[in-house]
Amino acid sequence: MKLHSCAAFIFAALIALGCDSKKDESSKHDDHADAAVQADDPTCAATHEHMGLHGDLSGFTASAAGAFHVKIEWNAPLKASSLENKATVTFVDEHAEALPLKLTGFKLFMPSMGHGSSKADQMVLTQDKDNANVWSVAGIYFSMGGAAGDWVVDVEAGGCGSSDKARVSIPVEVQ
Numbered sequence: 427m428k429l430h431s432c433a434a435f436i437f438a439a440l441i442a443l444g445c446d447s448k449k450d451e452s453s454k455h456d457d458h459a460d461a462a463v464q465a466d467d468p469t470c471a472a473t474h475e476h477m478g479l480h481g482d483l484s485g486f487t488a489s490a491a492g493a494f495h496v497k498i499e500w501n502a503p504l505k506a507s508s509l510e511n512k513a514t515v516t517f518v519d520e521h522a523e524a525l526p527l528k529l530t531g532f533k534l535f536m537p538s539m540g541h542g543s544s545k546a547d548q549m550v551l552t553q554d555k556d557n558a559n560v561w562s563v564a565g566i567y568f569s570m571g572g573a574a575g576d577w578v579v580d581v582e583a584g585g586c587g588s589s590d591k592a593r594v595s596i597p598v599e600v601q
């Protein structure tokens with residue numbers, strides 16, 4: 427299932443720790459962080475370290491099962507029959523908090539014609555060193571031009587042993 431299962435697991439772990447005898451608050455927080463990281467995938471634990479910072483979801487697309495929200499920012503202008511196109515992919519949760527995920531799929535598709543990229547194998551996906559929720563995608567090849575909205579990207583990403591997907595429209599022309 428989704429990231430929620432991870433959240434539930436961590437929550438249970440925190441409750442268990444909460445039954446321990448009262449010590450000073452700071453050491454208790456340390457215990458919680460260690461337990462969360464050891465008990466599960468670090469990417470899952472990380473989603474709980476930023477609670478309370480609610481940001482802006484405008485520009486993001488919700489995934490099919492609600493596991494993440496994704497935004498794709500494009501270099502401009504986009505050009506057909508070129509490998510120079512690049513994009514930046516950002517994942518956040520429903521509170522617009524950074525959500526570290528592994529980007530496992532970035533598939534161009536043109537729904538009106540039923541085809542994708544003819545050089546999809548040229549793409550390079552790279553996770554940002556400092557922001558685990560941000561990926562850069564290079565070598566994006568559009569087989570043909572299109573008006574804004576003609577092309578979409580089927581994004582797939584995972585964490586916590588699960589994955590989810592989102593179809594993101596490309597809101598600019600491919601020349």
Ligand SMILES: [Cu+2]
Binds near residue numbers: 536539541
């Ligand atoms: Cu086409």
